[in-house]
Amino acid sequence: MKLRRRQRERLSLWLQYLAFIALIAVVIYAADWDRLRAAFFRVDIIKSMFPTIITVALRNTILYTLGAFAFGLVFGTILALMRLSRVAPYRWVATAYIELFRGLPALLVLFLVGYGIPIAFPEREIPGGVFGSIAIGLGLTAAAYMAETIRAGIQAVPKGQMEAARTLGMSHFTAMRTIVIPQAFRIVIPPLTNELILLTKDSSLAYVLGVTAQTIEVTKFGRDMLNDRVNATPLLVAGLAYLVITLPLSQVVRRLELRYAKAR
Amino acid sequence: MTTTQPRPAVEIRDLHKSFGPLEVLKGIDFEVGHGEVVCVIGPSGSGKSTLLRCVNLLEEPTAGKIWVDGTEVTDPDVEIDSVRRGIGMVFQSFNLFPHLTVLDNLTIAQRRVLRRGRGEAERIARDNLERVGLTDKAAAFPAQLSGGQQQRAAIARSLSMEPKLMLFDEPTSALDPELVGDVLTVMRKLAEDGMTMMVVTHEMAFARDVADRVVFMDGGVVVEQGPPQEVLGAPQHERTRSFLSRVLDPTHVAQLGQPDRAPEPPEAPRLSVDDRHNL
Numbered sequence: 001m002k003l004r005r006r007q008r009e010r011l012s013l014w015l016q017y018l019a020f021i022a023l024i025a026v027v028i029y030a031a032d033w034d035r036l037r038a039a040f041f042r043v044d045i046i047k048s049m050f051p052t053i054i055t056v057a058l059r060n061t062i063l064y065t066l067g068a069f070a071f072g073l074v075f076g077t078i079l080a081l082m083r084l085s086r087v088a089p090y091r092w093v094a095t096a097y098i099e100l101f102r103g104l105p106a107l108l109v110l111f112l113v114g115y116g117i118p119i120a121f122p123e124r125e126i127p128g129g130v131f132g133s134i135a136i137g138l139g140l141t142a143a144a145y146m147a148e149t150i151r152a153g154i155q156a157v158p159k160g161q162m163e164a165a166r167t168l169g170m171s172h173f174t175a176m177r178t179i180v181i182p183q184a185f186r187i188v189i190p191p192l193t194n195e196l197i198l199l200t201k202d203s204s205l206a207y208v209l210g211v212t213a214q215t216i217e218v219t220k221f222g223r224d225m226l227n228d229r230v231n232a233t234p235l236l237v238a239g240l241a242y243l244v245i246t247l248p249l250s251q252v253v254r255r256l257e258l259r260y261a262k263a264r
Numbered sequence: 265m266t267t268t269q270p271r272p273a274v275e276i277r278d279l280h281k282s283f284g285p286l287e288v289l290k291g292i293d294f295e296v297g298h299g300e301v302v303c304v305i306g307p308s309g310s311g312k313s314t315l316l317r318c319v320n321l322l323e324e325p326t327a328g329k330i331w332v333d334g335t336e337v338t339d340p341d342v343e344i345d346s347v348r349r350g351i352g353m354v355f356q357s358f359n360l361f362p363h364l365t366v367l368d369n370l371t372i373a374q375r376r377v378l379r380r381g382r383g384e385a386e387r388i389a390r391d392n393l394e395r396v397g398l399t400d401k402a403a404a405f406p407a408q409l410s411g412g413q414q415q416r417a418a419i420a421r422s423l424s425m426e427p428k429l430m431l432f433d434e435p436t437s438a439l440d441p442e443l444v445g446d447v448l449t450v451m452r453k454l455a456e457d458g459m460t461m462m463v464v465t466h467e468m469a470f471a472r473d474v475a476d477r478v479v480f481m482d483g484g485v486v487v488e489q490g491p492p493q494e495v496l497g498a499p500q501h502e503r504t505r506s507f508l509s510r511v512l513d514p515t516h517v518a519q520l521g522q523p524d525r526a527p528e529p530p531e532a533p534r535l536s537v538d539d540r541h542n543l
Contacts, residue, residue, distance in 0.1 A: 163322055164359035164418075168373035168425055169349035178372060182363050260363075262405055 057221035071139030076146030101144035110137035153184035279328035290484035303471035306481035352422030392420040412443030
């Protein structure tokens with residue numbers, strides 16, 4: 001019997017649904033749910049994590065991320081402008097910095113900032129304590145990545161924009177600040193969102209600085225609870241806590257892009 | 265006020281411009297009087313856009329001197345930003361700022377460069393939008409406008425800086441045919457109001473009806489110039505005649521291609537990546 005085209009397509013579709021459902025069924029059937037629940041989903045442990053995981057740990061994760069992102073964004077923009085500068089030494093310094101800090105693990109940089117700076121400048125303290133150290137330590141690495149993204153964004157703005165601005169009598173700096181960079185940032189919103197999400201997770205590296213009960217963030221909080229209760233449930237909750245940040249963030253960015261699409 | 269000044273609005277002496285080995289302008293001498301409308305015509309690659317872009321130093325001349333309103337713009341120490349304030353420029357591709365509304369496009373330079381207050385800047389912007397027939401588009405973004413509306417907004421943006429000289433670089437070449445008339449009408453009114461204008465264009469009807477003088481360029485030199493009825497009506501040079509016949513009667517071109525001319529010079533001169541925004 002020869003099937004017609006639409007029948008063939010419908011059959012193929014149903015076969016794929018069936019395979020998918022079968023796979024899920026096998027996983028559900030084969031897994032030992034009682035043991036899983038005992039290891040990862042102890043309701044009493046979940047309850048004991050609240051509200052601290054929100055009021056302290058999640059709050060700190062967000063603060064560290066925003067601090068590092070803000071530092072990285074400002075510093076990254078400066079690096080991007082240096083890479084595009086007419087002044088050759090600026091370009092060399094920026095290029096060297098970017099190559100160096102993209103190549104170093106964020107953990108190492110954080111460690112160097114957290115312990116190296118206090119040794120180098122014993123009289124001074126990094127403003128903001130642990131928060132400042134993390135913002136700078138993670139921000140230094142993030143800046144290297146963001147600099148390249150922002151540079152690409154600036155170069156993606158058509159040359160005619162700068163020409164039009166200069167023709168109206170704006171200085172190079174004013175044209176850059178009011179015309180080119182605002183457009184560049186609209187272009188690089190998606191890759192910068194990536195960077196923000198990566199930073200959210202990198203904030204878990206804060207533990208190398210020896211965080212306290214007040215400065216603890218989500219991952220460290222989960223791991224401490226894990227050791228305390230000898231149960232993996234806190235890790236599951238910690239993982240979900242990150243999604244509480246990243247999923248709405250993606251949604252916000254999507255809105256933002258839609259709004260800017262009009263002004264492109 | 266400007267008519268009493270002894271120097272012409274634009275004065276160009278022995279202007280040369282090369283892009284690498286390619287010599288685009290080969291010694292241009294040229295003047296534009298106050299209130300005069302000069303149309304520059306010529307085949308693509310003849311250097312007419314480059315000439316225009318040299319006047320406000322978007323291109324740096326290789327040799328020669330240019331004065332605008334008595335100020336030498338080719339002086340290495342010239343305050344170019346303040347010179348450019350007095351020179352409006354309209355581009356083929358409009359170059360409105362897409363992230364700003366039409367009104368903000370018209371006010372941003374007034375506020376940042378001329379330091380006008382918001383109220384004054386907006387009043388001047390709205391006056392100029394009215395002048396180009398876009399009163400109802402103040403709140404729109406450029407992407408929401410047609411090409412013709414965008415170009416008229418771009419003209420209004422330039423006018424908001426109250427320039428003494430307006431440069432037009434093929435302002436209608438990127439427009440759909442039915443939108444060309446709106447832009448040309450705005451330009452004609454501007455000419456009638458006494459604006460000094462240098463217009464690079466392929467619109468022969470505009471040159472004929474509006475220009476005080478037509479300049480025909482080919483191969484980096486001015487081949488001939490004069491009143492439109494002479495240059496367009498009774499051209500003296502063979503090159504002018506063959507160009508006009510190609511433009512005015514494009515379905516009866518005598519010889520396909522133009523073997524006597526070098527291949528087209530690059531439309532946008534190659535800038536190194538690092539120079540892109542360092543005008």
